[in-house]
Amino acid sequence: MKSLLASLALTTALTVPGLALARPVTMTVNLNNYGGPGAYLALYVTNSSGAYVGTLWMAGGRSRYYQHLSDWYRATGGSTSQINGITGASVGSGGQLQVTFELADTLFDAGYTVHIDAAVENMRESPNEVAVPLTTSGAGTTTRGRRYIAGFTYSM
Amino acid sequence: MIRAFHRWPALLALALLLTLTLSGAILSVFPAAERIASPQASSGLTVATLADRIQTAYPGVEQIRRSPSGQIMAYWFDQGTPGSAVIDPATGLGVASADPNMIERWLTELHRSLFLGDGGRIASAVGAAAMLILAISGVALVSRRVGGMRNWFKPLRGPLSGRIHVEISRIAVVGLALSSVTALWMTASTFELIPDVGNMPAFPADVSGETGVALAQVAVLQQTPVSELRSLSFPYAGDSTDVFSLQTDLGTGYLDQGTGDVLAWSDLTGWQYVSETIYMLHTGQGAATLGVVLGLMALGVPLLGVTGVLIWVAGRRGRPRIRGNQSAGRAETIVLVGSESGSTWGFAATLHTALTQAGQSVHVGPMSGFTPKRYHHAERIILLAATYGDGDAPASAKGFLDRLATAEVAPGTQVAVLGFGDRSFPDYCAFAEAVAKMVKAKGCAELIPLDTVDRQSPQDFARWGRALGQAMGLDLELAHQPVLPKTEALTLVSRRDYGAEVQAPTAILRFAMPRASLWQRLMGRGFVRFSAGDLIGVLPEGNAVPRYYSLASASRDGFIEIVVKKHVGGLCSSQLTALEPGDTMTAFLRSNPGFRPGRGRTPLILIGAGTGIGPLAGFVRANARNRPVHLFFGMRHPDSDFFYSDEMPVWQEQGHLSRLVTAISRTSQPKYVQDALRGDATEVAQLIRDGARIMVCGGRDMASGVADTLAEILAPAGLTPAMLKAEGRYVEDVY
Numbered sequence: 001m002k003s004l005l006a007s008l009a010l011t012t013a014l015t016v017p018g019l020a021l022a023r024p025v026t027m028t029v030n031l032n033n034y035g036g037p038g039a040y041l042a043l044y045v046t047n048s049s050g051a052y053v054g055t056l057w058m059a060g061g062r063s064r065y066y067q068h069l070s071d072w073y074r075a076t077g078g079s080t081s082q083i084n085g086i087t088g089a090s091v092g093s094g095g096q097l098q099v100t101f102e103l104a105d106t107l108f109d110a111g112y113t114v115h116i117d118a119a120v121e122n123m124r125e126s127p128n129e130v131a132v133p134l135t136t137s138g139a140g141t142t143t144r145g146r147r148y149i150a151g152f153t154y155s156m
Numbered sequence: 157m158i159r160a161f162h163r164w165p166a167l168l169a170l171a172l173l174l175t176l177t178l179s180g181a182i183l184s185v186f187p188a189a190e191r192i193a194s195p196q197a198s199s200g201l202t203v204a205t206l207a208d209r210i211q212t213a214y215p216g217v218e219q220i221r222r223s224p225s226g227q228i229m230a231y232w233f234d235q236g237t238p239g240s241a242v243i244d245p246a247t248g249l250g251v252a253s254a255d256p257n258m259i260e261r262w263l264t265e266l267h268r269s270l271f272l273g274d275g276g277r278i279a280s281a282v283g284a285a286a287m288l289i290l291a292i293s294g295v296a297l298v299s300r301r302v303g304g305m306r307n308w309f310k311p312l313r314g315p316l317s318g319r320i321h322v323e324i325s326r327i328a329v330v331g332l333a334l335s336s337v338t339a340l341w342m343t344a345s346t347f348e349l350i351p352d353v354g355n356m357p358a359f360p361a362d363v364s365g366e367t368g369v370a371l372a373q374v375a376v377l378q379q380t381p382v383s384e385l386r387s388l389s390f391p392y393a394g395d396s397t398d399v400f401s402l403q404t405d406l407g408t409g410y411l412d413q414g415t416g417d418v419l420a421w422s423d424l425t426g427w428q429y430v431s432e433t434i435y436m437l438h439t440g441q442g443a444a445t446l447g448v449v450l451g452l453m454a455l456g457v458p459l460l461g462v463t464g465v466l467i468w469v470a471g472r473r474g475r476p477r478i479r480g481n482q483s484a485g486r487a488e489t490i491v492l493v494g495s496e497s498g499s500t501w502g503f504a505a506t507l508h509t510a511l512t513q514a515g516q517s518v519h520v521g522p523m524s525g526f527t528p529k530r531y532h533h534a535e536r537i538i539l540l541a542a543t544y545g546d547g548d549a550p551a552s553a554k555g556f557l558d559r560l561a562t563a564e565v566a567p568g569t570q571v572a573v574l575g576f577g578d579r580s581f582p583d584y585c586a587f588a589e590a591v592a593k594m595v596k597a598k599g600c601a602e603l604i605p606l607d608t609v610d611r612q613s614p615q616d617f618a619r620w621g622r623a624l625g626q627a628m629g630l631d632l633e634l635a636h637q638p639v640l641p642k643t644e645a646l647t648l649v650s651r652r653d654y655g656a657e658v659q660a661p662t663a664i665l666r667f668a669m670p671r672a673s674l675w676q677r678l679m680g681r682g683f684v685r686f687s688a689g690d691l692i693g694v695l696p697e698g699n700a701v702p703r704y705y706s707l708a709s710a711s712r713d714g715f716i717e718i719v720v721k722k723h724v725g726g727l728c729s730s731q732l733t734a735l736e737p738g739d740t741m742t743a744f745l746r747s748n749p750g751f752r753p754g755r756g757r758t759p760l761i762l763i764g765a766g767t768g769i770g771p772l773a774g775f776v777r778a779n780a781r782n783r784p785v786h787l788f789f790g791m792r793h794p795d796s797d798f799f800y801s802d803e804m805p806v807w808q809e810q811g812h813l814s815r816l817v818t819a820i821s822r823t824s825q826p827k828y829v830q831d832a833l834r835g836d837a838t839e840v841a842q843l844i845r846d847g848a849r850i851m852v853c854g855g856r857d858m859a860s861g862v863a864d865t866l867a868e869i870l871a872p873a874g875l876t877p878a879m880l881k882a883e884g885r886y887v888e889d890v891y
Contacts, residue, residue: 036256037265062346064353070389070401074359122256124219124231124240128392147238 022102023156025139027056029097029116030150036120038090039148040065041097042072045134048111052076056114057099058083060090068119071127109135118148162293163468169286170461176283177457179267180335184451186260187225188444193252194227197245197382203402204377207388209248211371214239221387224442228382229254245382277343284339287457291333294325300548311884316749321463324456331453338438345431352431357409357420365396366414374416380404478505478520480512484527487519490534494523494541494553494587500576503609503617504540506636510621514630523553528565536603537569538624539591542576547586560594570603571595572627574620578750579610579890603627610890614701635701641744643695644670644682646716648735655797658822660721662767662797663733664708667716667741682745686711688774689751689853689889692718695742696728703728704746706853706889708770710778719770719799751851751889757783759814759848761840763862765790765829766797768854771889773800775851782811786843788836790819790829790858829858830865837869845873850880852888859890 031039040060045053052075060066063080067073076082091097112134119125129145130152132138142151166173197206206228211217214232220243221229228243230250241250269276301322302310308326312319325332344350371377377388384405391398391413399419400411409421424432440447478501484490489511493504504520511518523539531537544550549557565571573595575588585608592606604627609616614636625632646667655662672684687710693702709717722733735741753760753775762772762785769789776785791797798818807813819832833840844850850866852859863877866886870876880886 035258036261062348064345064348067354067356073356077358078356124221125389146233 021105023105024100025103025154025156026098026100027114027152027154029091029152031091031093031095031097031148032150033094034120034123034148035093036123038092038095038120040069040090040119042066042069042115042117043099044072044075044115044117045107046075046113046115050113053112055082055086056101057097058087059097061087065119065121068125069117069127070119070125071115072117103134107134114152114154116145116149116152118145120148162290162297163464165286165289165293166461166464167468169283169290170465172279172283173287173457174461175270176267176280176287177454179263181451181454183260183263183267184440184447184454186257187440187442187447190223190225190227191444194223194225194242195244195246195251196226197228199381199383201245201382202378203380203382203385203388204372204374206245206248206382206385207377208370208372209245210243211248213248213250216393217390219387219389220385222382222385224436225444226383274347277346281340281343284336284343287332287336288340291329291336295329298322298326298329301544303548310882316747317463317466319749321460321467324459324463328453328456328460331450332457335438335450335454338434341431341434342438350427350431352425352427354408354425354428355422357422360399360410360412360419363397363399363419364412364414364417366412367391367396369412369414369416374411376402376409376411376416376418478508481508482517482519484519484521484530484534485532487517487531488533488535489516489518490531490537491518491520492523492526492537492539492553492556493520494539494550494556494591495576496542496544496550496552499612500540500542500550503576503612503636506617506634507538507540507621510632510634511630514625514632516628516630523549523556524559526556526559526563528563528569531566531569534566534569536628537565537571538603539571539573539588539595540576541573541585541588541591543583543585543587547583547590549587553587557590557594560591560598565598565600569600570627571600572603572624573606574617575606575608576612577608577610579888584608584610613704615703618701637701641693641746642682643693643742643744645740646670646683646743647740648737649715650737651735654799655721655792657796658792660766660792660797661733662719662721662799664717664719664770664799665732665735666709669711669714669716683716684711686745686747687752688778689753689771690748691746692716693744693746694728694732695744696731697742699727702744704891706748706751706768706771708774710774713774713777717770717774719767719773721767748889751853751887753783753851754849757781759784759786759843759846761786761788761843761848761850763788763829763833763850763852763854765819765854765858767799768852768858768889769799771853772851773803776807776813777803779807779812784814785812786815786817786840786848787813788817788819788829788832790821790832790854792820792822794818794820828861829854830861833862833865833869840866841869841873844870844875844880844885847885850886852886852890854890856890859888 027043029041042058043056045056047053055076063078066078114132114134115128116130117127118129124147126147129147129149130143132143132152139154139156142153144151207220210220210230214230216233217230218233219231228245229240230243231238231240240254242252242254243249244251265271268280270279272279299305302308312322341350345352386403386405389401391400398413400413402409402411407421407423410419411417412419436442437446440450491504491507493500495501508518508520523541541553542550573588573592575585577585588606588608604623607620607623609620617636618634621632621634648665649668650666652664670683672682686707688707690707691704692707693704695702705718705720707716708719709715720729720732723729732741751771760775760783762775764772772787776787779785804813804816808816817832817836819827819829821828852862866877877886
């Protein structure tokens with residue numbers, strides 16, 4: 001269910017012609033023990049010129065806090081239509097987020113980048129924690145985040 | 157009805173409220189501690205200077221935040237590693253760790269969501285709502301009890317648990333109401349029911365493209381004092397399209413990183429402003445002193461819970477089930493009860509049983525359910541009315557007077573009114589009197605005249621029962637037995653006899669303290685702790701109705717002493733005055749907190765006659781701190797009934813007793829205590845003006861005579877005994 005909805009949202013954003021050209025991708029985010037309440041995470045994609053393309057996942061259910069995911073908020077204006085059906089719970093300190101999507105083949109090796117913005121209540125907000133190019137060769141490689149994210153991996 | 161709105165939310169929410177208030181009380185300390193611990197910015201410091209200092213110390217600075225307590229925190233990157241610290245604004249250097257306090261975070265999570273996520277947040281909000289209902293219904297109850305809001309801080313009398321409950325709540329209710337209202341607002345805000353999310357200004361599309369403005373030169377930062385700063389976020393290194401983000405008490409905006417110009421700005425909305433104020437009021441963040449005060453008030457809740465449960469249990473225990481209650485439509489005798497705490501129901505049950513045994517059909521119900529048109533067979537209506545506060549109707553008699561005023565009582569129905577009360581209150585049986593007055597005004601036939609029962613006295617009740625029986629042509633013996641505490645056997649140690657020559661044989665009886673069990677010691681039950689002026693309930697042999705005597709000793713004295721006059725035909729006094737050392741009698745202790753001298757150094761005026769000297773002598777004996785005590789003692793003849801005549805000179809010498817004034821009634825010039833008071837009018841009035849406390853013990857006639865005399869003496873000073881009673885400075889123990 002998760003993956004289907006995620007693919008739909010991306011489909012509308014990217015106008016990919018048909019799901020036949022898609023593949024399942026699992027993204028895993030592990031958090032540090034930063035010692036605060038649950039972190040809000042926004043996973044989204046930009047194109048080669050750095051323009052926002054679409055959101056993959058929003059961890060955190062209350063839209064009042066989305067402004068603290070500042071890059072994502074800047075790109076989307078905080079529009080909840082960007083995350084309809086692809087929203088989950090916030091991720092606790094030291095916890096893990098794992099989501100699987102049907103991602104269009106055309107997203108890979110084409111200059112697209114996955115970004116994660118993070119924010120924690122009463123702690124410093126951390127936009128662009130992770131920025132990883134979507135490449136077939138980069139799958140399985142773990143990237144450290146700046147403050148809250150211990151490691152980010154996508155695998156196909 | 158209000159009582160039900162107070163009781164049920166309280167019992168249901170007790171565990172939840174304990175969790176919320178205890179965690180809240182501890183949390184209230186953190187903002188104050190943070191305020192004290194964190195270095196504060198000097199008043200003239202601007203954000204420009206502060207940011208410049210911090211950037212000099214930490215070139216990789218990404219964000220500067222100021223918490224409502226004034227604590228400044230900086231977050232930076234140094235060679236790829238994030239760092240953070242609490243900053244001393246004077247130097248821009250880190251002085252302490254900026255990591256959140258784990259205990260505070262744990263408690264916050266417990267306090268707002270019980271670690272149960274959104275469901276827990278809703279449960280906490282329900283707790284807050286229950287607290288608010290309790291506060292509102294509690295204010296209504298206290299206001300009713302003290303006779304209106306203007307008497308909010310009036311001294312209280314009555315059982316200890318009730319007094320503690322009201323004393324705490326009338327101070328804490330303000331804080332508890334504030335904390336619960338703000339909690340509900342914050343929950344509504346969290347669940348996005350309140351439009352208090354700020355409008356972020358649109359991110360600027362056009363920037364100068366330059367970087368590296370000197371922070372100290374940025375105009376808006378120069379104009380912003382540190383006290384208004386919330387956060388300043390720096391642009392990403394190497395991204396010339398990025399900007400500074402500034403949040404202040406006024407709003408949010410973006411600054412160009414090359415020129416320092418304000419590129420976009422939006423002010424705080426009204427809703428945001430309200431929500432932030434409410435957040436401050438609830439958490440004390442930014443208002444540390446208020447936070448600590450609210451925390452202390454929250455600490456009252458556990459005590460309120462315990463005393464509240466005690467009051468509830470006492471009320472339940474006091475109300476018996478009435479077996480074989482006839483319906484209102486069929487009964488010949490309608491007994492209606494106006495009771496606050498439930499004790500009057502016990503008397504109603506006794507009356508019901510006795511009348512039913514005498515062949516009557518009796519219905520017992522609350523006075524608030526008075527509906528005379530349903531009483532098809534009623535020949536008489538008996539009203540048992542307690543009084544609440546300043547002569548108000550008690551809980552189960554709410555609205556009775558209004559109903560009676562408009563009701564049509566069948567002609568020929570006889571009505572009797574019996575008041576229940578406590579003579580130490582200024583408005584003794586005032587509600588019963590109001591009822592009797594209206595009954596008379598309605599033109600109802602009087603079955604027997606208004607009578608009263610003082611402090612649940614079974615004797616008063618039995619006396620009234622005989623009068624009622626006579627009027628109904630029945631032989632009615634009302635042996636009311638309140639649920640009695642466990643009795644103990646007391647052994648007489650010594651006796652001193654007085655008064656035989658003046659036809660008032662009296663004995664000062666001294667009993668040994670019974671051995672107390674561990675349980676009694678722990679629970680303070682039995683004769684473990686008592687003061688002079690407390691009551692001892694004596695059960696005479698062959699009778700189950702206790703007689704009460706005032707104690708002339710305290711537990712600290714190590715013995716139990718009472719002064720007993722032998723009444724002609726008196727069952728209990730005859731048995732007591734016949735005791736010889738080594739004999740035993742059966743008794744229990746009843747606390748009488750309304751009749752205590754209290755702490756403090758204000759003078760005491762003790763007035764007593766006959767055996768009424770007992771508790772007063774006990775107070776003098778216990779006066780080790782030599783508080784000024786003036787004792788007015790009325791007796792028949794000093795050679796015969798001068799009780800404690802051996803001790804009095806010793807007490808005077810020790811300083812326990814400042815002055816003794818005696819009034820002798822069996823001489824050529826008879827004098828009573830009233831006359832002695834009048835003789836000392838000037839000094840007595842002066843003492844009372846200076847705050848002296850008056851305690852009267854003795855017969856009813858003597859007490860009313862004393863009150864009249866004091867009214868005369870005090871009139872020039874503009875004082876009345878009623879005013880002193882209302883202040884709790886004039887107490888009586890009469891029989």
